Each structure stands twice: as structure tokens, then as C-alpha cells.
Amino acid sequence: MKQKWWIAGLLIALAVTLLSPLASAWPDGLERVAEDKGFIEKAQEAPYEVIPDYVFPGVGNEAVATILAGVVGTLVVFGLAYGLGVLLRRRETA
Amino acid sequence: MHIPDGFVSIPVAAVTYVASGGSLAYAVRRTNEELGEKQIPLMGVMGAFIFAAQMLNFPVAGGTSGHLIGAALATILLGPWAGMLIMASVLVVQALIFQDGGLIALGANVFNMGVVACLVSHYAFTWLKRLLGEGTQRPVISSFVAAWASVIVAAIACALELAISGTSALAVVLPAMTLVHVLIGVGEGLITVAVLVFLAATRRDLLELRPG
Numbered sequence: 001m002k003q004k005w006w007i008a009g010l011l012i013a014l015a016v017t018l019l020s021p022l023a024s025a026w027p028d029g030l031e032r033v034a035e036d037k038g039f040i041e042k043a044q045e046a047p048y049e050v051i052p053d054y055v056f057p058g059v060g061n062e063a064v065a066t067i068l069a070g071v072v073g074t075l076v077v078f079g080l081a082y083g084l085g086v087l088l089r090r091r092e093t094a
Numbered sequence: 095m096h097i098p099d100g101f102v103s104i105p106v107a108a109v110t111y112v113a114s115g116g117s118l119a120y121a122v123r124r125t126n127e128e129l130g131e132k133q134i135p136l137m138g139v140m141g142a143f144i145f146a147a148q149m150l151n152f153p154v155a156g157g158t159s160g161h162l163i164g165a166a167l168a169t170i171l172l173g174p175w176a177g178m179l180i181m182a183s184v185l186v187v188q189a190l191i192f193q194d195g196g197l198i199a200l201g202a203n204v205f206n207m208g209v210v211a212c213l214v215s216h217y218a219f220t221w222l223k224r225l226l227g228e229g230t231q232r233p234v235i236s237s238f239v240a241a242w243a244s245v246i247v248a249a250i251a252c253a254l255e256l257a258i259s260g261t262s263a264l265a266v267v268l269p270a271m272t273l274v275h276v277l278i279g280v281g282e283g284l285i286t287v288a289v290l291v292f293l294a295a296t297r298r299d300l301l302e303l304r305p306g
Contacts, residue, residue, distance in 0.1 A: 005297060006135030013142035017149065024151040024159035029274040030095045030252065032158040037270060039262050044100035046193040054149055054192055070149050073187055077145040080183040082138030088125045088179075089134055 010078055017070030020054070021063035095163070095252055095275070096188065097203055099196030103259035110255065111201030117209040118182055124175035128305035133172060136303060140168050141180045143289075145187065152281050160278030163248065165211030166219070166241035167286045171293075173305045174216035181208035206251045211244040218243045234287055241286035242279040249275035 027035060034040040051057065051069045059065035102110070129137075144164030151159035164184070168177035182204050188194040195203045222236035253271035257264035293300050 005300075006139050009135070009139030010142055013139065013146045016143065016146035020146075020149040023149055023161075024153040026151070026153055026157050026159040028095065028151060028159050028161065029154075029249065029271065029278050030097065032156075032274060033267060033270045034101070037262050037266050039101070039256075042100045042261055043098040044196065046099070046196070049193055050191045052193045054194070066149075069192070070146055073149075073192060074142045074146045076191065077184050077187050078138045078142035080187065081141030081180050082134065084125075084179050084183065085129060085134035085137035085176075088122060089129050089131060090127060 010074075013074050013078070014071060017067055017074055020066050020070045095203075095207060095249060096185075096195035097199040097206075097252065097255070099198045101196075101259065101261050102199050102202050102255050103261075104198070106255050106259045107198045107201055109201075110205040114182075114201045114204040114209055118178060118204070121175040121178040124173075125179060128173065129176060130303075130305075133176065133303050133305075136172060136300060137176055137180055140164075140171060141183045144168065144180065145184050147285065148184065148188075154274070154277040154281065158274060158277075160275075160281050162282055162285050163207050163211055163245060165207060165248075166215035166237065166244045166282065167289055169212045169215040169244075170219055170237055170240065170286070170290065171300065171304060174212040176305075177212040177215070178208050181212060202252070202255050206248040206255075210251045211248045214247045215240045215244040233290070237290050238283035238287050242283040245275050245279035245282045246272060249278075 031040065051072065054066055054069045055062060056065040056068035059068060144162065144167065147162045147164060151161045154160050165177060165181050168180045185195060185200065185203050185207060189197055189200045219236050219240035222239055223232065226232045226235060249271045250268065253268040256262050256267050
């Protein structure tokens with residue numbers, strides 16, 4: 001049980017994505033400055049798109065699409081960071 | 095604060111890629127020396143939580159929102175080197191899969207929100223802890239200030255990159271970026287403290303994994 005605490009941690013992270021449809025849609029700090037100071041139009045489109053704007057493509061309900069995007073990203077980052085930890089862990093015995 | 099492509103010039107993108115790459119290589123070496131078995135799952139959970147929490151934009155003044163960066167949280171729990179690797183994981187996934195932050199600007203984003211934010215968090219946290227001495231409120235104050243400062247300094251780094259790139263004049267973009275992130279940084283501080291207080295109440299042992 002003691003070793004399985006990370007499952008609870010991952011579930012909390014996934015639960016946080018359930019709140020993502022409630023996030024403020026207002027521009028963030030950098031976007032606000034870019035709009036106010038007149039350089040927002042310099043932003044270029046991405047050369048390709050996978051899950052743009054945290055909305056999973058092809059899902060009709062936007063809240064569901066946002067949560068789905070969040071779940072996918074949360075799991076991918078979990079795997080990546082956990083994998084880095086496994087690769088880089090200190091080896092006690094050679 | 096994710097910079098899209100087009101905001102940073104090629105030289106600025108190149109320099110920040112090299113600076114971030116070098117910092118991450120050093121972070122890999124240090125993590126390799128420091129990271130024990132117990133910290134491995136926490137790296138995954140931190141990355142997952144920071145990604146999820148970054149989606150939750152909270153409103154700040156005047157039709158503007160902000161969201162957690164998470165560098166301070168990762169740094170306070172796992173140290174700046176593992177923290178940098180966690181932040182790089184989050185930012186790379188955001189750029190590659192979610193088109194949040196440009197591919198050319200990825201080096202700059204990792205530099206600002208990974209390298210700079212983690213180092214500022216680390217030095218502010220350790221310095222404040224020493225300065226404030228013992229006391230129950232000490233870690234709360236140190237964490238809040240470290241998180242707040244990490245956002246502001248990351249925003250200043252971002253403003254400098256935009257100015258050097260010729261995207262906006264320094265006298266315009268520096269005060270604007272600093273001011274808005276003084277507010278957003280308060281949110282960063284509150285969320286960071288809330289998570290640490292939650293961990294202190296539920297899994298105090300996780301607060302003691304920080305190397306060094």
C-alpha cells in the first residue's frame with residue numbers, strides 16, 4: 001500500500017483535469033501583453049496540429065473534449081517523467 | 095507564458111535552445127547522482143499534476159488569466175535538477191502534442207519556465223529558509239515567496255527575449271510583462287502552498303525527499 005501512493009497522486013492529477021472546462025478563457029499574461037502592445041499578430045500557426053488548444057479533435061461536447069485532452073496529456077507527461085526517473089535513478093549496486 | 099513561434103528571432107531561439115540543452119544535460123547528471131527509488135514515482139506524479147494544473151487558467155485583473163507554472167512546486171519537492179526535467183517534460187509534451195508554445199520557441203520556454211523558474215525557486219527557497227530560521231510558518235512563507243519570485247523572473251526573462259528579438263521595445267514589454275506576472279505569481283504562490291500544506295497533512299514523508 002505504501003508503495004502505491006503514486007496511484008492516488010496520478011488519480012488526483014486526473015481529477016484536476018475534470019475542472020479544466022471551468023478554466024478562465026481570458027488571454028494569459030503573455031497573450032494579454034502581446035494584444036495590448038500590438039505584437040500578437042506576429043504569432044505563427046503551428047506547422048501541424050495534434051490536440052490544438054487542449055480540445056480533443058472530433059468530440060462534439062467541448063467540455064468532454066477538453067477533459068479528454070487533459071487526461072491524454074496528464075498520462076503522457078506522467079509516463080515521460082516517470083520514465084526519466086527510472087532511467088536516471090541512482091544505482092546503489094553496480 | 096508559453097511563447098508561440100514568431101515572437102522570438104532565430105538567434106534568440108538558438109541561444110535559448112543551447113542554454114536549455116546545456117542546463118538539462120547538467121540536470122540529467124545531477125539527477126543521476128541524487129535520485130533515489132522513492133523519488134521516481136514522485137517525478138511522474140509531479141509532471142502529471144503540473145500538466146493538469148497548467149490547464150486551469152484563473153482570472154486575474156482586467157480580462158487576463160494566469161495559470162500555474164509549477165517549477166517552484168517541483169523544485170521544493172524534488173530539488174531544481176529533477177524539477178527542471180519535470181518542467182521540460184511538461185513543456186515538450188505541450189509543444190509537440192497540444193501546440194501550446196512554439197517548436198522554434200521551445201528552447202526559450204524551457205529556459206524561462208524550466209531552467210530560470212527552477213533555479214530562482216531553489217535559491218529563493220533555500221535562502222529564505224535560512225533567513226527565517228525555525229518556525230511552523232517558515233516553509234509556507236518561503237514556498238510562497240519562492241513561487242511568486244519564480245514567475246516574475248521567468249516573465250522578465252521572457253520580456254528580455256522578446257525585446258532582443260525585436261518583437262517589442264524593452265521599455266514597453268518589460269514593465270508590462272513584469273506587472274501582470276506580479277499578479278499571476280500570487281496565484282502561483284497560493285497553489286504551491288496549498289499543495290504543500292495538503293502533502294504535509296496527508297503524506298509528510300514526501301516533503302522530505304528533496305535531495306541535498
